[in-house]
Amino acid sequence: MTPNKMSGANALLESLERQGVKEVFGILGGAILPVYDALCTHPKIRHILARHEQGAAHAADGYARASGRPGVCFATSGPGATNLVTGIANAHMDSSPVIALTGQVPTAGANSTYMIGRDAFQEADIIGITTPITKYNIQLRSVEEIPSTINSAFYIAATGRPGPVLIDFPKDIQAQTANVEWTDKIDLRGYKPPGNPHPLQVRKAAELLAEAERPVILAGGGVISGNASDELLTVAELLLAPVATTFMGKGAFPEIHLLSIGNIGMHGNPLANKLLLEADVMLAVGTRFSDRATGNTDTFCPEAKKIHVDIDAAEIGKNIDIDIPIVADAKKALAAIYERLIQQVKKKTDSPWNTRMKEAKTLLNPQATENYSLKPKPLLQTLRRLLPENTIVTTEVGQNQMWSALYFKVLRPRTFISSGGLGTMGFGFPASIGAKVACPNNPVFDIAGDGSFIMTEQELACSVIENIPVTVIVLNNGVLGMVAQWQRMFYQKRYVATKLGTYPNFVKLAEAYGAQGFRVGSIPEFETAVRSALKSNVTTVIDVPISSEEDVVPMVPPGCGLNQQVGDY
Amino acid sequence: MEKEKTQVIAALVENKPGVLHSVSNMFRRRGFNIESITVGQTEQKGVARMTLTVSGDEKTLEQITKQMNKLIDVIKVNELEPDSIVTRELALVKINVPDVKGRSDIINCVEVFRGRVVDVSTESLMVEITGTPDKIDAFLNLMKTYGISELARTGLTALSRGVKSLRVEE
Numbered sequence: 001m002t003p004n005k006m007s008g009a010n011a012l013l014e015s016l017e018r019q020g021v022k023e024v025f026g027i028l029g030g031a032i033l034p035v036y037d038a039l040c041t042h043p044k045i046r047h048i049l050a051r052h053e054q055g056a057a058h059a060a061d062g063y064a065r066a067s068g069r070p071g072v073c074f075a076t077s078g079p080g081a082t083n084l085v086t087g088i089a090n091a092h093m094d095s096s097p098v099i100a101l102t103g104q105v106p107t108a109g110a111n112s113t114y115m116i117g118r119d120a121f122q123e124a125d126i127i128g129i130t131t132p133i134t135k136y137n138i139q140l141r142s143v144e145e146i147p148s149t150i151n152s153a154f155y156i157a158a159t160g161r162p163g164p165v166l167i168d169f170p171k172d173i174q175a176q177t178a179n180v181e182w183t184d185k186i187d188l189r190g191y192k193p194p195g196n197p198h199p200l201q202v203r204k205a206a207e208l209l210a211e212a213e214r215p216v217i218l219a220g221g222g223v224i225s226g227n228a229s230d231e232l233l234t235v236a237e238l239l240l241a242p243v244a245t246t247f248m249g250k251g252a253f254p255e256i257h258l259l260s261i262g263n264i265g266m267h268g269n270p271l272a273n274k275l276l277l278e279a280d281v282m283l284a285v286g287t288r289f290s291d292r293a294t295g296n297t298d299t300f301c302p303e304a305k306k307i308h309v310d311i312d313a314a315e316i317g318k319n320i321d322i323d324i325p326i327v328a329d330a331k332k333a334l335a336a337i338y339e340r341l342i343q344q345v346k347k348k349t350d351s352p353w354n355t356r357m358k359e360a361k362t363l364l365n366p367q368a369t370e371n372y373s374l375k376p377k378p379l380l381q382t383l384r385r386l387l388p389e390n391t392i393v394t395t396e397v398g399q400n401q402m403w404s405a406l407y408f409k410v411l412r413p414r415t416f417i418s419s420g421g422l423g424t425m426g427f428g429f430p431a432s433i434g435a436k437v438a439c440p441n442n443p444v445f446d447i448a449g450d451g452s453f454i455m456t457e458q459e460l461a462c463s464v465i466e467n468i469p470v471t472v473i474v475l476n477n478g479v480l481g482m483v484a485q486w487q488r489m490f491y492q493k494r495y496v497a498t499k500l501g502t503y504p505n506f507v508k509l510a511e512a513y514g515a516q517g518f519r520v521g522s523i524p525e526f527e528t529a530v531r532s533a534l535k536s537n538v539t540t541v542i543d544v545p546i547s548s549e550e551d552v553v554p555m556v557p558p559g560c561g562l563n564q565q566v567g568d569y
Numbered sequence: 570m571e572k573e574k575t576q577v578i579a580a581l582v583e584n585k586p587g588v589l590h591s592v593s594n595m596f597r598r599r600g601f602n603i604e605s606i607t608v609g610q611t612e613q614k615g616v617a618r619m620t621l622t623v624s625g626d627e628k629t630l631e632q633i634t635k636q637m638n639k640l641i642d643v644i645k646v647n648e649l650e651p652d653s654i655v656t657r658e659l660a661l662v663k664i665n666v667p668d669v670k671g672r673s674d675i676i677n678c679v680e681v682f683r684g685r686v687v688d689v690s691t692e693s694l695m696v697e698i699t700g701t702p703d704k705i706d707a708f709l710n711l712m713k714t715y716g717i718s719e720l721a722r723t724g725l726t727a728l729s730r731g732v733k734s735l736r737v738e739e
Contacts, residue, residue: 190641
């Protein structure tokens with residue numbers, strides 16, 4: 001193509017357009033002004049003004065997880081960039097493709113002196129700061145390199161094990177003009193994401209699974225980011241294998257399916273924690289065996305033969321010893337395993353293991369009885385009943401999150417978005433805004449606690465003014481509930497610094513931002529509020545007072561194995 | 570605890586700013602030990618070579634290679650087989666000279682170790698010595714008797730023997 005003379009800022013926005021970017025979340029500042037100025041001539045890109053850079057980063061993350069496409073956020077240099085850090089770390093832990101663009105002080109000052117590295121106003125070494133929490137980061141040093149760098153950034157963020165990429169953009173390069181050549185070429189000799197599984201490993205895995213008496217599938221977040229849910233379902237149904245998910249894998253398998261046994265882990269479903277330990281063969285897909293999922297690794301299925309499919313070779317053998325590793329794309333690996341399996345086994349309609357699963361299910365997950373108390377379990381079961389299947393639910397972090405994991409059944413991939421790895425309070429609300437932007441036709445609900453919601457509540461302004469209506473359900477117990485629970489259980493009820501009290505008034509708070517607020521005192525009132533939120537096009541906050549003494553149970557106490565779970569489901 | 574073992578790793582990396590930082594930062598963050606690291610340009614344009622001496626149990630060593638491979642700017646990682654590599658280190662040593670006899674004793678030692686005297690003053694000698702780290706350790710041990718006033722070691726570098734080469738395909 002013929003070269004075009006243009007500024008760095010224009011080259012950047014044009015590159016984003018070529019990547020199909022239609023929305024970016026951000027806050028401007030001095031060192032990124034040329035980019036924002038260039039937005040005037042790029043009307044195809046909608047800029048959504050967050051009220052704190054952390055909100056912009058989480059919104060980009062929510063956008064990415066809901067859509068499967070990279071989410072983009074902008075911030076200025078210095079404090080703007082450092083405010084993104086929590087959001088970037090969060091995306092990194094949960095393997096979410098976020099592109100963060102930060103302004104930087106100019107490489108050269110007015111008298112041609114070098115400015116980066118001289119502690120200029122609002123200068124922060126954001127490359128140094130984000131190296132351990134990004135998949136890749138790079139500082140632009142010329143206008144000419146912008147097209148290929150942006151191509152690489154999107155390619156790195158979205159392929160292989162997805163993750164955040166930060167691009168640091170010095171102000172003088174934004175303003176400089178040069179001839180820009182467009183290219184689709186990506187030249188990354190150090191980065192070759194795995195694709196097809198090794199046929200020999202697939203054969204071994206299929207043989208093991210075909211002979212298994214008690215196979216269990218453990219699906220992690222990689223099944224969702226790898227869009228491998230359909231393939232997972234076919235393998236599970238062929239083998240009649242119960243499917244457990246990790247917290248990040250919630251939604252990879254429909255939780256109302258007969259073979260679904262729920263989440264494993266510290267606050268896992270007792271059914272999943274129990275059956276997993278009884279398995280003779282485990283097929284784990286797209287999971288990093290986090291400590292919250294496995295509990296004490298010494299008692300984590302020591303007898304079971306383990307097949308581990310992961311696109312990240314470094315995850316294999318990192319936390320758990322594996323018998324058959326398969327480094328590949330989850331979708332391709334599961335399809336290949338299925339192809340091998342159907343040559344060896346007939347689709348089962350019954351097995352002693354299936355009978356065992358059904359018995360355990362009746363025993364450990366009894367049918368819900370009618371319950372109208374304002375407690376998390378009936379609340380979340382009611383919510384599931386009211387919300388359409390395509391509703392995207394985000395959560396905050398803490399009790400609200402674990403109750404959601406236990407009691408809110410997710411039916412489709414990418415409709416449950418939560419901060420699993422970093423455990424970032426304040427993630428859910430801005431993430432819900434991002435998810436709504438990505439999927440404007442889906443209802444979006446954030447299941448929140450009062451402690452978490454307060455941390456990013458300022459994004460109500462963004463939600464209302466930018467007309468991105470979402471609903472926040474505040475399970476309001478007036479305490480930092482999860483830590484209060486730990487103080488109750490492990491620190492002899494010495495409640496230090498966990499009491500939040502009765503402020504703010506969430507109805508007034510919502511109204512102050514132009515949103516609508518409801519306070520409910522019973523399940524029927526809750527139902528009315530949810531129905532009216534679903535019908536309205538206004539951001540809604542539903543304040544649900546619950547007891548501050550409510551625990552999340554069952555629970556595997558820290559350091560214990562999954563077999564040492566306490567409390568009733 | 571599994572047995573600790575030392576491993577020499579050669580890595581080809583992009584020769585650009587920040588690459589050494591991302592490698593060393595990964596080691597720090599994951600709690601891996603680096604005993605030595607050397608970096609230099611290669612015969613290929615834009616490619617630098619890092620030679621790392623690392624230690625840990627088998628699982629840790631496997632993780633080190635995998636985590637290095639994950640870094641985008643790391644092009645190739647090779648665990649070098651101890652039996653089929655040539656390893657070298659260079660040391661510059663400043664040694665105190667007590668008297669004329671001491672001086673000639675030191676020079677004799679240097680010759681035995683195939684080192685070279687590169688600077689002479691009335692009270693000191695500077696010696697350049699190349700070899701495996703063990704050989705350098707042995708030399709330094711001998712010199713302790715006279716007193717080492719300054720020491721600079723490059724850290725280990727290595728190449729595997731034979732026709733097979735670690736290169737970036739072009």
